[in-house]
Amino acid sequence: MTGNPLQNIAEWRNRPGPSGIPSICTAHPLAIEAAMRATAPSPLPLLIEATCNQVNQEGGYTGMTPAAFRDFVAGIALRLGFPAERLILGGDHLGPNPWKDLPADEAMARAEVMIRDYAAAGFTKLHLDCSMGCAGEPVALDDAQTAARAARLATAAEDARPAGGIAPVYVIGTEVPIPGGAMEEIEGLAVTGAEAALTTYRIHREAFAAAGQGDAFARVIGLVVQPGVEFGNHNVIDYDPGKAAELSVALAQMPGLVFEAHSTDYQTRAALTVLVRDGFDILKVGPGLTFVMREALYGLDAIAEELFPGVRARTLRAAMEGAMLEAPKNWDRYYDGTDAERALQRHFSYSDRIRYYWPVPVADQAVAELFALLGERDLPETLIAQYLGAVYPQVRAGRLRPRARDLVLAAVEKLAQDYIGACCA
Template identity: 50%
Template sequence: MSRLSPHPLLALRKSRDAGRPVGLVSVCSAHPLVLEAALTEARDSGSVALIEATCNQVNQDGGYTGMRPDDFSARVRALADLIGLPRDRIVLGGDHLGPNPWTRLPAATAMARAGVMVAAYVAAGFEKIHLDCSMRCADDPAQLTDALIAERAGQLCAIAEQAAARLGTTPYYVVGTEVPPPGGAIEVETSLAITTPEAVRDTIGLHQDAFSRHGVATATARIIGVVVQPGVEFGSTSVHFYDRAAAVALPPVLDEFPGLLFEAHSTDYQRPGGLADLVSDGFGILKVGPWLTFAMREALYGLDAIRQAATPNSPMLSTTMERLMLARPAYWQRHYAGSEAQLRLARHYSYSDRIRYYWDEVDAQRAVTDLLSADYAIDETMISQYCGHIYDDVRASRTSSDPRSLVLASIGKVLSAYRLAVTGTLPL
């Protein structure tokens, strides 16, 4: 595949170093509707689609989506071809690549499997590789040292470099782990500890040393980003918003490392101005995932209510999803607490959006297909009642009022907020 020049990830670094910070929206989702919305938004805005998969979503064992890295790559590229987005405007990324899916195993076994996964990601055309070995394996001490985390990342980097050399490709790396694990935090603290400048310097230095020990010192020049905690996170019903005054010590650190960017995880549900502030402060990559499937679920449940109003006694998508979540509670049980009524609300409406783990279930796919293809009237008044967040888009003819278009518009509304923030054109 031909590639834009300079590479979009390098263009981010160049722009930051020139004093013109811009960013990329990193879409972390495997759902076809979210991917379609993201690729369409990139096409229409003339921008690059950065699409990422996590180690739990996609790995050589299938992950919770049932997809291997080559399956995910094929899904994204096939959708892009249908939509008309050139493939050279797609960047695929692997997020939290490390032993996390196999932490119940001894470290040597888990790391061997992580190595297979990283090689598979590179072989499938993933160019942005976030190495994260902060997870404790079965025979590890209670607390991993930063040096051990970096050493394991160096081990995986060597495997990635070998896979890339066989293919003649060039991976770019992100290091650092001061964020919740893939899938989200179990609970969110009242206040968040913002990464210190000293921790940033240590993370970079330890990873550079580890890469060198594993014979891939040249890869240190391709470390494009470091993951830090700027004070943003979300829980079941609350959001920690970005406060640039509280994180004021972080941006100057980048001046010590030309060509390096910060990567912000868990930026979902941030205010538009906060997203723009993150970009200005050196966070060139803003990751978003649950907010996109949250917006998708909002539209689907709105359509569910519209269909019930139009054709009473129709099957309800929400009923199907409740049944699936109760039958397999592992994906939400540790994340939600409270009475039965509170748990029921959290399963469907939580910011944490643990319902996203169930959309790939056969019964869920069948119910969504039925909802999107059913014949029921969707008047503007019903959109106002049940899909109010996209009512203005319908009235202004920015989107059609058929079910599929309404769902894509709901997801697109979130993506548009990110696009405005990362390109510096946020309205005052």
């Protein structure tokens, strides 16, 4: 069995080829297909990650266990002819977060089951995140307790990994604000201090050693830090390399490691390129992918109403609104303002909490009906210009068929190419 392709990622910048890798954090089949199409002609493997809330032993919000998610991704790859050996599966924020309302012992016991399932299913990049407090604990734990719990989960993963399989690599640390974007408009961010990053690294090394997991720590390849990028419901904080300069310099004191940057969604291609240059070699993107997918689907929704007014019982947007209002738990406490402002955020927030509703049967059916209505016909260029401006130039130049499914895939693929280009610059 060959080694883990990410084991030596810290050395990539010293050799010809890519210097970093995008981390595709989505469970939507269209977004995953687009990522495969974008990655296929590149020299990169494709890293696809599932989060603890999205995929776990209880199904998460997708209804998938780690093994089911593995098979789901493998099925898309088989259909497209994407080589299985170029796929890397990762688990993100693996820890007690889904059960943090429970006492710590119970939450950690469930987290151990979860990471065992991830490891047993062949996920070979595991982000250990035990920074959050459980019932009766502070909201955020100190480095020592966080590291001890992370070492405990690494032990569980090492015990569960398949015999003869690829040894997993680990990522430690977490970022502020919470995964998936801030809950409010943001004006600025505190970049992780160099000393704080070095302390996190040192304390985790000591905790792994105390747990007898020195070999596992040798496979820690990344540290999650806050480089000063984030998005809220309404705005995006762009990367400022000057503010992260000291943090970048500190990376030299952590041999074999790169930084992992979360919430890089909505950064420009130029900013992503500089992030990789500065040592943030793993670029996470999730909501940004489904945001542009939703843009494209809503564009098709409008085109369908222009071409076939009143044919459908309700539009895709109306179906999504109904799904979100029927089950508000995934957006209600995250959006504020007047009723009209909250309605706008449900559909158009950068946080993209509408992504939780695409697997809902009524939403899935509405998308299927939209694709069935538009079928394989060539859509008018003028309507594509009006409602799908991001991909119109490709259609106008004859590089993209003006058909519904192709247009959606192209919109997501265009964003994925920004990440691939930044990592291969």
